[in-house]
Amino acid sequence: MTNKRIFFIHSAIAALLLSCAAPVAPAHAAASPSLPAPGDAIGQHLISAERTSWELAIKRDAAAYKAFHAPDFFTVTGTGVVRRAPSEASAMDSQVRFDQCALSGFEVHFLAKNAALVTYHVNASGLDHGKSFHLDSYASSLWLKRDGRWLNVFYQATPAPAT
Structure with missing residues (x-):
C-alpha cells in the first residue's frame, strides 16, 4: 500500500471523527468516566448491530x-476505497x-x-461465483451516533496471517 493511499485512508477516518458532535478523546482516555465503558449497554448494542x-x-x-449504514459509509478493500452503493451491492x-x-x-473502543x-x-x-472461498480476517467498523442513532460509517477487513 502506498504512503499516499495510507494518508488518504487516515485522512478520511480523521474527517469522519471530526464530524462528530463531541471532540475526539485521546486513545488513553478509553477508561475516562466521560466515555462509555467498552462492555456497557452501548458497546453491547454495537456488537449486536455488527x-x-x-x-x-x-x-x-x-x-x-x-x-445500518450512514449516507457517507465506505469500505476499504485490497483494491481501494469503495463507496456505499457499490459496497452494499457487493454484499447483496x-x-x-x-x-x-x-x-x-469483539472489542469496542470508544x-x-x-x-x-x-x-x-x-x-x-462458502462459494463465490461457483468457487470455494475461506475468509480469515480481522475486521473493524467505525460507528458514529448521528441524530440519536448509531450508524456504521466505515468498514475494513485485513486478512489474518497464515498459520
Missing part, C-alpha cells in the same frame, strides 16, 4: 442491511453463498461519546 449486519447481508435483506451479490460464518473476539471502533475476527467460508 453481528446483525452480517446476518442481514448473508440473508440478502438489502433494506434492513442498508439501514446473489452469486455469493456463506456456508459458515463465525464472528468472535473514541468519543458518539464514536466507537468495533474490532473482531471473521472466519467464514
Whole structure:
C-alpha cells in the first residue's frame, strides 16, 4: 500500500471523527468516566448491530442491511476505497453463498461519546461465483451516533496471517 493511499485512508477516518458532535478523546482516555465503558449497554448494542449486519447481508435483506449504514459509509478493500452503493451491492451479490460464518473476539473502543471502533475476527467460508472461498480476517467498523442513532460509517477487513 502506498504512503499516499495510507494518508488518504487516515485522512478520511480523521474527517469522519471530526464530524462528530463531541471532540475526539485521546486513545488513553478509553477508561475516562466521560466515555462509555467498552462492555456497557452501548458497546453491547454495537456488537449486536455488527453481528446483525452480517446476518442481514448473508440473508440478502438489502433494506434492513442498508439501514445500518450512514449516507457517507465506505469500505476499504485490497483494491481501494469503495463507496456505499457499490459496497452494499457487493454484499447483496446473489452469486455469493456463506456456508459458515463465525464472528468472535469483539472489542469496542470508544473514541468519543458518539464514536466507537468495533474490532473482531471473521472466519467464514462458502462459494463465490461457483468457487470455494475461506475468509480469515480481522475486521473493524467505525460507528458514529448521528441524530440519536448509531450508524456504521466505515468498514475494513485485513486478512489474518497464515498459520
